[in-house]
């Protein structure tokens with residue numbers, strides 16, 4: 354499935370390529386840091402920042418965009434998305450920002466055009482809550498948070 358999504362390139366994003374899928378089967382488009390030419394942003398260990406992408410979207414109603422980490426950056430540098438997955442609502446018209454946090458032991462230096470995260474567009478199911486005093490019974494019931502065992506073995510309850 355492919356849908357058209359309107360994108361507005363903000364002045365500081367001009368000149369950067371539009372986000373694109375890296376392969377024909379990629380789920381996410383890579384988002385780039387729209388820092389100023391020559392500007393760098395250094396994230397010290399445990400520091401966080403809202404990094405501009407220079408892009409604003411008009412997602413169709415019924416869709417969201419999720420801002421997710423790139424696994425290579427996470428594994429190699431400890432750089433990840435603080436609020437993963439970040440949620441871009443379909444009615445949001447502001448700049449898409451990537452909230453990064455450096456969980457690594459070394460500072461991470463970002464520059465303009467660096468691919469910092471990926472964006473996955475997904476359908477959203479909205480629900481209508483129907484209040485009741487009586488939920489249907491299930492085998493799990495209220496068991497959770499490790500109730501089925503934490504070491505690969507089933508615990509009988």
Ligand SMILES: O=c1ccn([C@H]2C[C@H](O)[C@@H](COP(=O)(O)OP(=O)(O)OP(=O)(O)O)O2)c(=O)[nH]1
Nearest residue numbers: 420436438439440441442445448449450451452
């Ligand atoms: O990683 C993110 C997360 C959010 N947003 C933008 C798009 C989203 O539609 C808006 C609001 O996000 P969210 O609902 O997560 O923020 P909130 O803290 O609940 O604020 P609000 O009260 O504005 O909804 O901020 C981003 O650009 N990047």
